[in-house]
Amino acid sequence: MPARTLVLFDIDGTLLRSEGAGVRAMLRAFTDIHGDLGFNFEGMEIAGALDAVLFGRMMAKHGLVGDEDAHSRFLGAYRDELERTLTPDRVRRMAGAGELAVALSARGAATGLLTGNYQSTAFIKIKAAGIDPTHFPFGAYGTDGPTRRHLTPVAIARAGAHHGRAFDPMLVTIIGDTPLDVDCAKAHGCRAIGVATGPYSVDQLRDAGADLAVADLSDTAMLLQWILR
Numbered sequence: 001m002p003a004r005t006l007v008l009f010d011i012d013g014t015l016l017r018s019e020g021a022g023v024r025a026m027l028r029a030f031t032d033i034h035g036d037l038g039f040n041f042e043g044m045e046i047a048g049a050l051d052a053v054l055f056g057r058m059m060a061k062h063g064l065v066g067d068e069d070a071h072s073r074f075l076g077a078y079r080d081e082l083e084r085t086l087t088p089d090r091v092r093r094m095a096g097a098g099e100l101a102v103a104l105s106a107r108g109a110a111t112g113l114l115t116g117n118y119q120s121t122a123f124i125k126i127k128a129a130g131i132d133p134t135h136f137p138f139g140a141y142g143t144d145g146p147t148r149r150h151l152t153p154v155a156i157a158r159a160g161a162h163h164g165r166a167f168d169p170m171l172v173t174i175i176g177d178t179p180l181d182v183d184c185a186k187a188h189g190c191r192a193i194g195v196a197t198g199p200y201s202v203d204q205l206r207d208a209g210a211d212l213a214v215a216d217l218s219d220t221a222m223l224l225q226w227i228l229r
């Protein structure tokens with residue numbers, strides 16, 4: 001039974017917090033490429049957003065061309081900056097997050113990522129947090145669709161390709177820290193666990209429709225039982 005279970009983890013605010021280092025690396029990348037145009041994310045909702053979408057919005061805000069070429073230059077600069085600045089002391093691993101992924105894998109559940117991060121920067125963050133990246137052999141990332149809702153079927157399909165079998169959305173659980181994580185699960189008939197280690201409270205995540213809302217992921221036994229029941 002557990003082998004048919006798929007659990008998809010968000011990264012920022014769920015597995016870890018980079019305490020602004022991720023945002024600073026992005027802004028530095030924009031500035032390095034385009035000069036000091038006063039880049040900032042004021043007025044943009046960052047939590048739960050897709051990095052590729054944030055890129056496009058920032059370029060548009062400054063009247064810059066955000067084509068594929070500009071995007072790949074930005075990604076290269078952002079990745080290098082993150083690699084350079086995101087030292088383990090700047091990343092906070094969220095309580096129980098890594099342990100939950102380990103415990104799920106040990107029970108035969110499939111585990112992967114559903115994140116707004118680019119694939120390469122996702123793994124820079126996970127490694128800096130001291131979380132074993134082998135627990136996330138597939139995932140959907142911030143370049144896999146225009147909104148978070150689009151990422152869910154991509155992640156489920158990649159889980160299927162990786163494990164050689166299809167996953168029923170009803171046996172898929174998505175864990176995240178924002179209403180957008182909850183939404184991308186519920187929109188596809190998946191279950192949502194909201195975790196209040198990001199900007200939203202347990203009550204806000206429950207109000208957004210989370211099937212389970214918790215303060216953090218530290219109660220591994222309870223979460224395992226809930227997910228695998």
Ligand SMILES: [Mg+2]
Binds near residue numbers: 010012014048177178
């Ligand atoms: Mg998040």
